[in-house]
Amino acid sequence: MDLSLVELAVISGATSAIGRLRTHRKLARWQRQRPTITPQVPTLFVHGLRGSSKTMKEMLTAAVKFGYHQPLTIHITHAGKLKVSGRWDNSVAHPLIQITFGNNQARLAFQVRWLHEVMIYLRGQHGVQAYNAVGHSAGSVALVAYAEAYGQDEWLPQLQKLVTIAGPFNGVIGMNESHNTNSLAASGRPKIVYPKNFWLPSYADLYRDRQHFPATAAVLNIYGDINDGTHSDRYISTASARSLRYLLGSVPASFREVGFRGAAAEHSRLHDNPHVQELVFDFLFHATHRHPVAPKMTT
Numbered sequence: 491m492d493l494s495l496v497e498l499a500v501i502s503g504a505t506s507a508i509g510r511l512r513t514h515r516k517l518a519r520w521q522r523q524r525p526t527i528t529p530q531v532p533t534l535f536v537h538g539l540r541g542s543s544k545t546m547k548e549m550l551t552a553a554v555k556f557g558y559h560q561p562l563t564i565h566i567t568h569a570g571k572l573k574v575s576g577r578w579d580n581s582v583a584h585p586l587i588q589i590t591f592g593n594n595q596a597r598l599a600f601q602v603r604w605l606h607e608v609m610i611y612l613r614g615q616h617g618v619q620a621y622n623a624v625g626h627s628a629g630s631v632a633l634v635a636y637a638e639a640y641g642q643d644e645w646l647p648q649l650q651k652l653v654t655i656a657g658p659f660n661g662v663i664g665m666n667e668s669h670n671t672n673s674l675a676a677s678g679r680p681k682i683v684y685p686k687n688f689w690l691p692s693y694a695d696l697y698r699d700r701q702h703f704p705a706t707a708a709v710l711n712i713y714g715d716i717n718d719g720t721h722s723d724r725y726i727s728t729a730s731a732r733s734l735r736y737l738l739g740s741v742p743a744s745f746r747e748v749g750f751r752g753a754a755a756e757h758s759r760l761h762d763n764p765h766v767q768e769l770v771f772d773f774l775f776h777a778t779h780r781h782p783v784a785p786k787m788t789t
Contacts, residue, residue: 527617531650532585533774534608535561538627538656539689543590545626548762549770553586556771561586564611566604568592572611584622584775587612598690601632602639609646622651622774626761627726630657631690634734637707638699649707653770656714656757658726660684660693660733669720672729678736680729697737708744710773711735712766714755723757746773 537545543563550561562576564587578585589608591601612618625633634657637649661667661684672682686692713731714723721728728749735747749755754763761767 527619528580530580530583530585530616530618531620531622532562532587532612532618533622533624534587534589534605534633536589536605536623536625536629536633537591537594538625538629540594541590541626541629542594543588546588546624546761549624549767550586550588552764552767553771558771558775559585561588563588563590564608565590566592566607570600570604570607572607574611578616595689597688598628598632598635601628602636605632605636606640606646609640613645613647618647620650621647622653623649624653624655624770624774625657626655627757628658628690630654630734631659631696634659634696634703634737635691635699637704638696638702641704641707642702649704651708651710651774653710653712653773654734655712655766655770656723656726656731656760657711657734658690658730659696659737661727661730662687662690663720663722663725663727667727667730669722669727672727674729674732674736678733680733680736693733693737700738700741703738703741705741705743707742708773709734709738709742709746710770711745711747712760712769713747713749714757714760715749715751716753716756717751723755723760725757 535546535550554560559579559582560576562574562578562585565573566589567573591604612621623633633652634654637652640646641649660680661672663669666684666687672680674680680693683693686695711731711734713728715721715728716724732747735745738745748769750760750763750766
């Protein structure tokens with residue numbers, strides 16, 4: 491593994507006795523204030539590299555229109571402190587929580603640590619025992635890496651459903667991949683396995699830790715192809731986004747993959763596509779609303 495020693499310490503705290511003790515101490519501190527538990531299952535929305543509160547704005551607005559609760563925002567400062575805005579409603583079955591990073595160009599190892607702080611807060615302050623999550627771009631990778639690092643800690647909220655949108659699981663075009671250079675075998679295994687870059691871990695690192703991914707979780711992987719011959723959403727190749735299937739293998743309880751074509755499948759537009767939003771809401775909440783579905787590729 492080619493992470494720095496600092497990053498190794500950040501992530502490996504999940505499996506060390508010291509890391510578990512630190513988690514339990516933090517939970518105990520929160521639980522002294524609110525010891526009850528809740529059947530509520532919040533959904534976290536996590537933006538990608540250089541993202542902001544604007545990234546998931548259209549999707550969250552659509553969710554509210556569909557009848558889901560106005561989102562709470564948890565902003566993680568550069569110093570790793572949580573700033574919570576909005577009101578937690580104990581009567582809502584599926585609270586929506588927007589996660590934003592003050593340092594939106596931080597390495598993934600630090601995003602994993604910050605997500606860990608969010609989970610401690612949700613478990614200790616609100617008694618949350620389970621959660622769903624939606625990630626866009628690098629946010630998808632952060633959520634997978636978090637689930638691999640902390641998914642086996644039963645003290646923390648357990649992942650039920652995960653949606654990954656345009657995830658760069660094995661390469662980013664212009665960063666460590668070029669157009670039409672990679673492909674997937676029939677098994678789903680990438681022809682080329684790219685090393686880590688400054689922000690993201692290597693595919694091999696994620697693959698190695700897949701056995702720690704929660705076996706009871708359901709996964710929906712969404713990718714885009716702008717249909718211009720590059721086999722990409724402009725920034726993430728379909729091979730990179732689709733490599734999640736082979737990465738997780740048979741570990742999750744279920745895995746579904748859906749691709750969208752055309753201009754509305756572009757990397758920064760994919761989460762705003764109403765058909766993508768409908769698919770996400772159906773998967774997360776079993777929504778009954780129906781709209782005509784845009785042309786898509788389903789595997």
